[in-house]
Amino acid sequence: MRIIHVKDFIGEEVEIKGWLYNKRSKGKILFLIVRDGSGYIQVVGVKGESPDYIFDIYDELGLESSVIVKGIVRKEPRSIGGYELSLTGLEPVQIAVDYPIQKKEHGTAFLMEHRHLWIRSKKQRAILRIRNEVEKAIVDFFYENDFVRIDTPILTPTAAEGSTTLFSTEYFDMGKAYLAQTGQLYLEAAIFANGLVYNFGPTFRAEKSKTRRHLTEFWMVEAEEAYYDNDDNMKVQENFISYIIERVIKRCADELKILERDTNILQSISLPFPKITYDDAVELLQKDGFSTKWGEDFGGDEETAISKHFDKPVFIMDYPRKIKAFYMKEHSERPELVRCADLIAPEGYGEIIGGSQREDDYDKLLARMEEFGLAIENYRWYLDLRKYGSVVHSGFGLGIERTVAWICGIPHVREATAFPRMLYRIYP
RNA sequence: UCCGGCGUAGCUCAAUAGGUAGAGCGGGUGGCUGUUAACCACUAGGUUGGGGGUUCGAGUCCCUCCGCCGGAGCCA
Known part of the structure; x- marks a missing residue:
């Protein structure tokens, strides 16, 4: 019983x-x-x-x-x-003797040291059950919308996006292999077989980031869509987020109550989401007193400031190409921009989705890769995709822990996963 | 990596101005027929993160190392 x-x-x-x-x-x-x-x-x-x-x-x-x-x-x-x-x-x-976690307040350092026991507590259990629901909703959404799940590799021969620091390991006598920071490039290959695809699994960043929004190992769901431009891509994203939120509100009422989450904010999230351009965002920030200049990327404080102008997640579109990844599609009217959109969660939870239309022109992509100083020989297969039936396509990636943290209303992503991996913490 | 903060009992914290290290919870003992992190009484528990220095005297001031927390950069 x-x-x-x-x-x-x-x-x-x-x-x-x-x-x-x-x-x-x-x-x-x-x-x-x-x-x-x-x-x-x-x-x-x-x-x-x-x-x-x-x-x-x-x-x-x-x-x-x-x-x-x-x-x-x-x-x-x-x-x-x-x-x-x-x-x-x-x-x-x-019989348990002297259980370390008492019915009183503890510091996070102590609790993280006892994470294997902490997950028994009411709130932690509620968070992990909401994560379970979010993960189920993700799989259901893509299944219902005819996306095919493609499990992309975790061991990869090279850094996909070039810039970030990756964990590496010896791969027999073939030199170093890297733990994947994204499966996107592989998904791009898979759309030519299936049209609509997604992946869902762990990704790794060896960045020495030390903030409430960062883990070194986190779960990401990425989708890739053939014949979708960036506007089509954003429509998928807002339907996707809305589907997840609705599902959690419907099926995790008890858990949200345990977490004392104000569900009014979640309930009021309706379609469509507001969309502003990067240009607008810079202007907005300058009005708010930030010294942000056009051409700079936004920091955490700036994302929070932008999100406070809206009560729903907000898309920021069309960033300068210089601060974005090499694969993003050049803007047709303004070549200094790329066709992309980041989705910023409300209440200061920061970027939960990064998405873009991908460069589908062989020559432009090659030029871009050279500009970024990438070793072209590692990307032959990726360039092939622009030679054999290239099409307009787009995709996006959603960070699970950030999404769960936002839905739960908890301040730190480390509680959004059972055993977080962070700078300076790999135990338990 | 850089900037800031913290480190005192098992846990959460206190200690006025540099002057005998305390409380609550937890543990132990006893009490209680409706408790909600139960309560009441008594009790044990400390190399104040490590090392060095200043001082008659350091938890407190200085140097250094270690650990942790938050933020920046980077990103989801």
């Missing part, structure tokens, strides 16, 4: 297999809060009514001991969850 189903068995004796979440005793009456992953239930023992041996082992039962309890189900408004068990039997499976 799982706790979530107890409400259907009022008056009957049930058996719960779980862990001791909390306990209190008041002389001749004792309260055990037991959790089993599906919920929490209070179990009450009364001297004279419950077996005596339970009162003998009560003191031994440390928090988080694994226990199998039996009791009669009662409706009880005073109890957590509204139902309660009158204790008839208790079998300790393994």
Whole structure:
């Protein structure tokens, strides 16, 4: 019997297999809060009514001991969850002694050091369940919209985007291999077979970033669409985000409540999302008192400032080509720009999607790669795609942890994954 | 890598101006028939992150190393 189903068995004796979440005793009456992953239930023992041996082992039962309890189900408004068990039997499976995480506040350093235990807590469990729902929604959205999932490689021979620092490893006697920072280039190959494709998996950045928005290992979902220009691409993105949000609101109401998330903000997210150009964004920032100059990329503070002008995610389109990746499509009217869009989440959560139309012209792409100083011989296969049936195409990548952090309303991406990998932290 | 902050009991924190290191929680002991991070009483618990220096005297001031936190750059 799982706790979530107890409400259907009022008056009957049930058996719960779980862990001791909390306990209190008041002389001749004792309260055990037991959790089993599906919920929490209070179990009450009364001297004279419950077996005596339970009162003998009560003191031994440390928090988080694994226990199998039996009791009669009662409706009880005073109890957590509204139902309660009158204790008839208790079998300790393994007695936990001195569980490190107490029913009080702890610092993040201590909690991260005990992350393997911390994930048992209510809030952490709620976050990870929302992540589970987000991941399911992602897969469903693409399946329903005829995208084919292509699992792109994690070991790659070269840096895809050139600029960022990558983790490397020895690859037999073939020199170094790198942990993928994106599967995009491989997805571009796959659209010529399937039209619409996506991937979903871990990506790695060896950047020494130390902020609330960065992990060294994070999950990303990337989509790539043949015959879609950047406007078509943005439509997919807003439908995608909206689909995820709706799903979480519908299926994770309890979890959002545990996190004390203000769901009004999430609920008000409707289509279409506002779209501004990079030019507009610079102007907006200058009006806000930033010293941002045209041609510079935006920092975290600037993204936050822009997002505060809107109550929905906002697209910033058409950045200067100099601050964007080599594969982005040159703007047809203004060659100093590229056809791209970043999606900035509301409430200061920063960029959650980076997307663009890709350069589909062989000569322009080659010139761009040379300009970026890329080793062309590593990209022969990628250039081939512009020789054999090249088409207009676009794609985007969404960071899972940032999205989950935003939906949950938590301040740091490290809590949006079970075992975060960060600069200076790889334990546990 | 750079800038800033922090490091005191198992945990969260306090210690006026440089002058005998404390509290709450947790642990232990006892009490309590409806608790909600239960409560009450008693109790144990410390090389103040490491090293060096200034001083009659350093948790407090200085130097250095280590660890952690936040931010920048870069990005999702």
